[in-house]
Amino acid sequence: MIYLLCLVLFCVGIYGLLSKRNIIKMIVGLIIAEHAVNLFFILVAYRRNGRAPILAPDVAITQMVDPLPQALVLTAIVIGLATTALLVALAIRIYGKYGTYDIAKIRELRG
Amino acid sequence: MSDPVVLLPCFVAVPLAAAFVNSLLGKRIHWLSDLLGSLTPLILLGLSLLAVQAVRADSVLVYQVGGWKLPIGIAMVMDGLTSFMLVTVNMVTFAIAVYARDYMERYTSKEMFYTLFLLMLAGMNGVIVSGDLFNLFVFLEIAAVASYALVAFGTERHELEAAFKYAVMGTVGSLFILLGIVFLYSVTSTLNMADMGQMLAKQKDTNLILMVSVLFLMGFGLKAALVPFHAWLPDAHPSAPAPISAMLSGVLIKTLGIYALSRIFFNVIGLTPAVSSILMFLGTLSMVVGVLLAIGQRDLKRLLAYSSISQIGYVVLGIGLATPLGILGGLLHLFNHSVFKALLFLNSGALEYATGTRDLEAMGGLRKKMPVTSTTSFVASMSIAGMPPFGGFWSKLLIIMAAVQAGHLGYALWAVIVSVLTLALFARVIKNAFLGNLDDRWQGVREVPAFMQASMMALAFICLVSGTLLIPGIREVFLNQATEIFVKGSDYSILILGNI
Numbered sequence A: 001m002i003y004l005l006c007l008v009l010f011c012v013g014i015y016g017l018l019s020k021r022n023i024i025k026m027i028v029g030l031i032i033a034e035h036a037v038n039l040f041f042i043l044v045a046y047r048r049n050g051r052a053p054i055l056a057p058d059v060a061i062t063q064m065v066d067p068l069p070q071a072l073v074l075t076a077i078v079i080g081l082a083t084t085a086l087l088v089a090l091a092i093r094i095y096g097k098y099g100t101y102d103i104a105k106i107r108e109l110r111g
Numbered sequence B: 001m002s003d004p005v006v007l008l009p010c011f012v013a014v015p016l017a018a019a020f021v022n023s024l025l026g027k028r029i030h031w032l033s034d035l036l037g038s039l040t041p042l043i044l045l046g047l048s049l050l051a052v053q054a055v056r057a058d059s060v061l062v063y064q065v066g067g068w069k070l071p072i073g074i075a076m077v078m079d080g081l082t083s084f085m086l087v088t089v090n091m092v093t094f095a096i097a098v099y100a101r102d103y104m105e106r107y108t109s110k111e112m113f114y115t116l117f118l119l120m121l122a123g124m125n126g127v128i129v130s131g132d133l134f135n136l137f138v139f140l141e142i143a144a145v146a147s148y149a150l151v152a153f154g155t156e157r158h159e160l161e162a163a164f165k166y167a168v169m170g171t172v173g174s175l176f177i178l179l180g181i182v183f184l185y186s187v188t189s190t191l192n193m194a195d196m197g198q199m200l201a202k203q204k205d206t207n208l209i210l211m212v213s214v215l216f217l218m219g220f221g222l223k224a225a226l227v228p229f230h231a232w233l234p235d236a237h238p239s240a241p242a243p244i245s246a247m248l249s250g251v252l253i254k255t256l257g258i259y260a261l262s263r264i265f266f267n268v269i270g271l272t273p274a275v276s277s278i279l280m281f282l283g284t285l286s287m288v289v290g291v292l293l294a295i296g297q298r299d300l301k302r303l304l305a306y307s308s309i310s311q312i313g314y315v316v317l318g319i320g321l322a323t324p325l326g327i328l329g330g331l332l333h334l335f336n337h338s339v340f341k342a343l344l345f346l347n348s349g350a351l352e353y354a355t356g357t358r359d360l361e362a363m364g365g366l367r368k369k370m371p372v373t374s375t376t377s378f379v380a381s382m383s384i385a386g387m388p389p390f391g392g393f394w395s396k397l398l399i400i401m402a403a404v405q406a407g408h409l410g411y412a413l414w415a416v417i418v419s420v421l422t423l424a425l426f427a428r429v430i431k432n433a434f435l436g437n438l439d440d441r442w443q444g445v446r447e448v449p450a451f452m453q454a455s456m457m458a459l460a461f462i463c464l465v466s467g468t469l470l471i472p473g474i475r476e477v478f479l480n481q482a483t484e485i486f487v488k489g490s491d492y493s494i495l496i497l498g499n500i
Helices: A002-019 A022-046 A067-098 B004-025 B030-060 B080-106 B110-129 B131-154 B157-188 B194-203 B206-224 B232-239 B242-269 B271-293 B300-321 B324-355 B372-384 B391-405 B409-434 B448-470 B479-490 B493-497
Strands: B061-064 B074-079
Touching: A002 A022, A002 B157, A022 A067, A022 B074, A022 B157, A067 B004, A067 B131, A067 B157, A067 B242, B004 B030, B004 B110, B030 B061, B030 B074, B030 B080, B030 B110, B030 B157, B074 B080, B074 B110, B074 B194, B080 B242, B080 B271, B080 B324, B080 B479, B110 B131, B110 B242, B110 B324, B131 B157, B157 B194, B157 B206, B157 B232, B157 B391, B157 B448, B194 B242, B194 B448, B194 B493, B206 B271, B232 B242, B232 B300, B232 B391, B242 B271, B242 B300, B242 B324, B242 B493, B271 B409, B300 B324, B300 B391, B300 B409, B324 B372, B324 B391, B324 B448, B324 B479, B372 B391, B372 B409, B372 B448, B391 B409, B391 B448, B479 B493
Parallel strands: none
Antiparallel strands: B061 B074
16 A cells, blocks of 8 residues: 555656656656655565664564665665756756746757 | 785776865866876776786686675675676776867866766776675766766756756666666565575566566666667767767766666576567667668767667667677677777767867868878778778677577668668768868868877777687687676576675
8 A cells, every 4th residue: 555655656756757847846756756766665674563673782683674775765865865966956057048947948959 | 916806896996086086186286187087097997907817717706895795795796797898998988088188178177077077987887896786776876977967067058958858867767777676675685686686586476577677678778778768868968078978978878778787687687588579679679760860960979879879779689689699799899889989979079179060061071181080080980880890890790690590580681771871871971071172161170189189099999900809819808708697697696606
C-alpha cells in the first residue's frame, strides 16, 4: 500500500516535469520524483516494528531496520542538492538572457 | 611500486586532488592551472599503462577501500576491461587537455574550466574502477554534474538552453538508475557487484529482474544517447566549447553509458537473449536514425553530434551480439570512435577558432590556409567512414563479420548501408570545408596555435595505427583481456570473490 503511494509520488513528479511550461515548476517536479525514489529506498530497509539501528553492548541485533540504505539515501540527497542547485543557477541565467521562464518561448534549438 | 593494487585509488584520488588544488590556487597562479590540467591526464595515462601490465600478470586486482573485507566494504576492481577503458579515457583526455590550453583562452575563468574538467575525469575514472553498484552511481553523478556545468560554460542563450535540457534529462536518467539499484538491493541485500551477481544467479524471480533490466536500459540508454533517448545530445554537444564536445562525444557517453550498461548486464544481471536482442535492435536503430538526421545538417558540430549517435549504435550492436568476435569489434570500435570523434570535434573547434563560424556552407577552400587541420580531419573522416588502412575499417569489419556469423544478416546489411552513408556524409564535410575556391572573407585565416596542432596530429596518428591493435601479440595484451571479461559473464564474480 505504502509502496503504491511512493509510485504515485514518483508519477506526480514526472507528470509535473513533463506537463509544466515554467522551468521552476519543472525543477520542483524533478525534486518530487527524486524524493519519491529516496523514500522508496528507506521503505525497502524498513522492518515491521523495527527500531533504530544503534549498536550497543547490551542490545541484541534483532528487529533492527537496515541501516545501509539510510546512509545511501543521505548520499543521494546530497547529490540531489547539487543537481538542484545547478539547475536553479541555470534557470536564473536563462531568465537573464531570455527574460522568461516559459519553456515554450525558450526553444531556439530543435532536438 | 611493490604492490600494483595501490594503483587503483590513484585513478580517482589524483584528479580529485588536482581539481582541489586548482580551484584553490588557479586564480592566483595562472600557469598552474594549465600545468595541472595537462599533467594530471598524462600521469593517469602512465598509471593506466602500468595497470595494463599489472592485469597481464595478475588478471584481477581488488582494492578494498578502508580495509573493510568484501562483500561488506567498497571494492575497486581492476580487470582487463577496466584497464582497457582507463587507457582509452585518459589518452583521449590528455590530448584534449593539451588542445584546451590555447582554445579556452577565448573564455573567461579558465581555471574553473580545468577544475570542472578534472572533476569530470575523476568521475569517469571512478565509474570505471568501481566494483560497487552504489559507488558507481555516485561517480556517475560526479561526472554528469560536472558535464552539465561544462556544457553551460559559455553562458550564452544556446549554451544555457542546451545545458538545462541536458541536466533535466540526465537527472531523470540517473533517477531510473537509482531506482534500479534500489530494486536490486531489495532482493540481494548487497551492493558489491560480484556478490550481487552470485545472488542473482540463484534468484528465481524473473519478473523483478526484467523490471530492473528495463530501468537500467532507460537510465544508461539516456546517458549513452541510444535512439529513443537521444534528444539531448544534438543540442548539448554542439553548444559546449569544442574540447568539451570532444570529451562528451569521445569518452563521457561511452563511460557513463556503454561501459556501465554492459558491465551491469554482462557481469551482474547476466545477459538474457531478450536483452541481447533489444540491445542489437536499439543499436541498429541508433545507427540508421543518427546518420539520416546527420545528412541534413549545415552546422558542422551538430552534424558530428548526430554522427556520434550513429557510431554508438555500432558499438552497442557489436556488444549486443554477445559473441567473442562481436564484443571484440564493439570494443575496438569504442576505442576508435573515442579517438576519431574527439579529433573531429577538435577540428571543428579549430575551424571555429580560425574562421568564427560552424556553418559548412560558408566555409570552403581552407585547405591551403590550414594544412594541419585539413589533413588531420581528412584522416579522421576516412577512419569514421571505414576506409581500409585506417582504424575504423577494422572495427566495422569485425562487427559486420560477427553479425553475419551470428546469423543476423539484416543487421549486417544495415551496418554496411550506414557505413556507405557515413562516407557520403564526411565526403561532403571535406568538400565543403577544405576543397573548392577560397572565399575572399577567409584570406586572413591562419592555422591554429602549435599546441592545438600537436594534439590533433597525435590523435590522427593513433587513428592511423589503431588497426595494429588487432595484430596477434598486441591483441593478447590489450583487447583480448577486455573481451574475456564479457565472455566470462557471471563467472566474473567468482573470480573477484576468490581473489581475496
